[in-house]
Amino acid sequence: MTTNYHHGDLKNALIRAGIEILSKEGMQALSLRNVAKKAGVSHAAPYAHFADKQALIAAIAAEGYKKLYQQLVTAQNSTNDPLARLLAVAHAYIQFAIDEADHFKITFSGVVEVEQNYPEYVEQSKQCFGLVVAVVADCQAEGTLLQGDTQLIAVSIWASIHGFVLLLQGNQLPSTLLEQYSIQELFGFHLKQFLSTESHIPSNNVIQP
Amino acid sequence: MTTNYHHGDLKNALIRAGIEILSKEGMQALSLRNVAKKAGVSHAAPYAHFADKQALIAAIAAEGYKKLYQQLVTAQNSTNDPLARLLAVAHAYIQFAIDEADHFKITFSGVVEVEQNYPEYVEQSKQCFGLVVAVVADCQAEGTLLQGDTQLIAVSIWASIHGFVLLLQGNQLPSTLLEQYSIQELFGFHLKQFLSTESHIPSNNVIQP
DNA sequence: GATTAAATCTTTACATCGTCAAGATACTCC
DNA sequence: GGAGTATCTTGACGATGTAAAGATTTAATC
Numbered sequence: 001m002t003t004n005y006h007h008g009d010l011k012n013a014l015i016r017a018g019i020e021i022l023s024k025e026g027m028q029a030l031s032l033r034n035v036a037k038k039a040g041v042s043h044a045a046p047y048a049h050f051a052d053k054q055a056l057i058a059a060i061a062a063e064g065y066k067k068l069y070q071q072l073v074t075a076q077n078s079t080n081d082p083l084a085r086l087l088a089v090a091h092a093y094i095q096f097a098i099d100e101a102d103h104f105k106i107t108f109s110g111v112v113e114v115e116q117n118y119p120e121y122v123e124q125s126k127q128c129f130g131l132v133v134a135v136v137a138d139c140q141a142e143g144t145l146l147q148g149d150t151q152l153i154a155v156s157i158w159a160s161i162h163g164f165v166l167l168l169q170g171n172q173l174p175s176t177l178l179e180q181y182s183i184q185e186l187f188g189f190h191l192k193q194f195l196s197t198e199s200h201i202p203s204n205n206v207i208q209p
Numbered sequence: 210m211t212t213n214y215h216h217g218d219l220k221n222a223l224i225r226a227g228i229e230i231l232s233k234e235g236m237q238a239l240s241l242r243n244v245a246k247k248a249g250v251s252h253a254a255p256y257a258h259f260a261d262k263q264a265l266i267a268a269i270a271a272e273g274y275k276k277l278y279q280q281l282v283t284a285q286n287s288t289n290d291p292l293a294r295l296l297a298v299a300h301a302y303i304q305f306a307i308d309e310a311d312h313f314k315i316t317f318s319g320v321v322e323v324e325q326n327y328p329e330y331v332e333q334s335k336q337c338f339g340l341v342v343a344v345v346a347d348c349q350a351e352g353t354l355l356q357g358d359t360q361l362i363a364v365s366i367w368a369s370i371h372g373f374v375l376l377l378q379g380n381q382l383p384s385t386l387l388e389q390y391s392i393q394e395l396f397g398f399h400l401k402q403f404l405s406t407e408s409h410i411p412s413n414n415v416i417q418p
Numbered sequence: 419g420a421t422t423a424a425a426t427c428t429t430t431a432c433a434t435c436g437t438c439a440a441g442a443t444a445c446t447c448c
Numbered sequence: 449g450g451a452g453t454a455t456c457t458t459g460a461c462g463a464t465g466t467a468a469a470g471a472t473t474t475a476a477t478c
Contacts, residue, residue, distance in 0.1 A: 006456075041456070156398070170317055
């Protein structure tokens with residue numbers, strides 16, 4: 001099975017090679033030929049398993065979601081308190097983005113253009129979102145989060161975390177703040193900011209053109 | 210001055226050509242050679258004005274920030290009520306991201322890797338952030354937003370908006386929600402969500418590993 | 419105003435990339 | 449064991465970013 005000509009499990013080997021390139025050399029080094037070389041096959045071999053580069057990237061992105069999901073599950077299991085869980089999940093999210101920056105970027109930054117063509121990717125994405133929804137639901141049941149459409153609230157919370165992470169990755173956080181606070185402090189403040197506010201806004205004034 | 214050989218203002222013409230390509234053909238069509246062709250010069254001409262492709266992209270990204278800033282200013286001037294201003298700015302932000310999707314992506318999605326090498330880009334970025342800070346400060350002065358470090362709160366709000374926009378652009382918003390609500394409704398709910406919450410969380414519990 | 423230097427643009431060339439086609443090799447199923 | 453299929457290699461092509469060398473225009477100096 002594991003002869004020389006037939007690799008045996010080239011498809012997964014290519015995905016792993018791609019992820020390794022992302023973590024060690026960065027996005028610009030992620031070429032099909034480079035991935036093939038790292039997997040020890042010729043430059044056109046990937047075409048036996050992926051229709052084109054997009055398809056390989058989609059598989060790598062799906063794997064990114066999978067790894068992220070595992071991290072989130074670990075965070076989720078770290079405590080029984082619902083709100084603490086939510087915070088732990090948030091911290092796991094940003095930690096993954098920091099540790100595996102380019103894998104995270106590939107997973108999210110729209111490199112996968114027509115997601116619907118890659119059901120594996122869509123499925124992993126849904127699994128992640130499902131976890132967030134579950135954690136939010138627990139907080140709602142406990143009364144430590146706003147009542148209302150759980151999915152809406154989950155999206156909102158996810159978006160807030162995601163936005164912070166991307167500003168961080170894109171070096172868009174103002175340098176004045178970065179000199180003053182650590183990333184952990186900034187993120188902690190951000191979480192506190194959107195999870196607990198004494199408020200203000202007449203709700204009928206919010207949705208407007 | 211405007212002879213045939215010497216273009217006269219090729220640098221800006223290249224930037225404009227790049228932006229036009231982004232809006233009409235999309236990111237994958239943004240090659241140096243394509244930009245040069247659209248500007249009517251040979252494929253190596255850009256190297257008289259830009260060190261490499263990254264430098265041209267940085268200039269295009271800076272222009273993206275500039276255009277975004279103009280939109281935000283218009284929104285800011287649309288009303289005198291501080292909170293309404295904040296909401297108007299938020300809507301202008303997402304509208305720009307929808308109207309000029311690929312220009313927005315280039316501006317933010319980390320294509321500019323070493324921002325500090327492109328001072329023009331950094332300056333435009335600061336100008337945008339400054340506007341958000343000003344709007345947030347007005348709300349604080351009026352008492353319609355949480356008191357506290359204005360920059361921190363501004364970053365937090367920006368991150369929330371930015372995150373929603375990026376999830377939207379990346380098709381990461383769950384399809385179940387997209388079938389149920391319009392983008393405007395979802396965004397409106399998101400704003401309401403993180404701008405006005407009845408809360409919950411013991412503040413000493415938020416910042417943690 | 420002529421000469422020189424500098425800036426701008428063209429042409430040519432090269433390595434790398436994604437992709438395709440044709441062929442070689444290994445596995446599978448009857 | 450032979451036929452068919454899946455997998456992999458080799459070779460080729462056009463497109464891309466970039467460098468080098470030369471042509472052309474503008475600017476500076478005298």
